[in-house]
Amino acid sequence: MNAQTTIGVLALQGAFDAHVQHLNALGVDVRLVKTDADLDEIDGLIIPGGESTTMSNLLVASGLGKTLSKKIDDGFPVFGTCAGMIMMANSIIDGRPDQIVLNAMDIQVRRNGYGRQNDSFEQDINIESFDVPFHALFIRAPIIEKMANDVEVLSTVNGHPVLVRQGKALASSFHPELVSDLRVHEIFLSMIHDSLTTSKR
């Protein structure tokens, strides 16, 4: 079913390899994305956890940021985890003033919203349509402060949305790539399949 799908994983810095392993386990083809050329031939992109300011710098230095922004404006499917969620936001609180805003989703995100590493935590969370809870790791995680009405909340922790979807964009403030459970990645794959089916029509 997934044979023709190729997912890109932004591989500038961070935990991109863990995403690659999840995608391999799900039987999809994977391409590491470091330059413009890598963006061709992929059906969707995962922006991993890591340091968002580092990734932002590298997006600017390579010119990849501009190409990626344009692709996202045209409705390209994107899934961001933690730093990836920060980069997908339309505005960033406590970021660097020169930090890239990919504007893939109408959310405002606060970097390091829970505090420093000593406040990082793991917890079982309930996710819409999942029969059993998902074990989530929050590492210096961001907090969504504001969002548009059409952003769908799939999970919350203490009143904060932690997994959200809008159009072809999915974002989590936790790290589904760090646990063996593949269900959150499956949500993104089904979004891509829906969009491929729609575009073929």
Place this chain on the structure above:
Amino acid sequence: MSSSSNTAQVGSFPVKRGLAEMLKGGVIMDVVTPEQAKIAEDAGACAVMALERVPADIRRDGGVARMSDPDMIEGIKAAVTIPVMAKARIGHFVEAQILQALGVDFIDESEVLTPADEAHHIDKYKFTTPFVCGATNLGEALRRISEGAALIRSKGEAGTGNVVEAVRHLRSILGDIKKIGSADSAELFEWAKRLQAPLSLVQEIAETGKLPVPLFCAGGLATPADAALAMQLGAESVFVGSGIFKSDNPAARAKAIVEATTHYMDAKILAKVSAGLGAPMTGIGMDEINQRYAERGW
């Protein structure tokens, strides 16, 4: 894996290791002032290591090297938004308690400082803050992991600007991991004995073909090519200490090393970022130094 729970758990091993995972593919830079920390963040460092003197100066000055002044660490924490690490002496669990109380994001139990205990490392499971430790070989790495280290780095030879020792340590660690991968189950007992490491960790390596925590490179890196060399050998990130702020143009060199760490397989990009950086730190040969920091730790 981790226990299931509906309440938030802080400081667990997966949470500590999680931050190490986020630092992969990046550069962690030694800084001694808030200004240097800003330069490092501007250049794209994924974290900074706050310390009073870079290893090259510790080497030059001699004497006892200790944990940094908390005021200095607070100043660096306030200057940047990226993770801040700080060093405690080997075995000095009270320095580590102080660093945890200061809220640093990672503690480096470091051979660059003068050891406080000649037999014991810190019991790192007692802390919420994750630890990184140096290693020269796989046995040392596994002993540190069994004490609770969430991240291992090669020791290399800090403050020399000479990458030869870091290469030796990486090759030793990764070479033994490869050999264990092809050993049969009976041979794993002998490996555990030879490495003086817990059998369970040796068995885990045999199964996964990887160290149980991320492996970064440190000790003597001075150029973008050094960073790419470490990455091609199999390191997952690099620490650069004296190599940046002891060079002619720290801002440009820092940025170039960040780009080289990302594009470590692309020699054209490496050529481009290596150009026009001014002089690197002078560096010293291994036969010119009288104290090998890598020999500290047990």
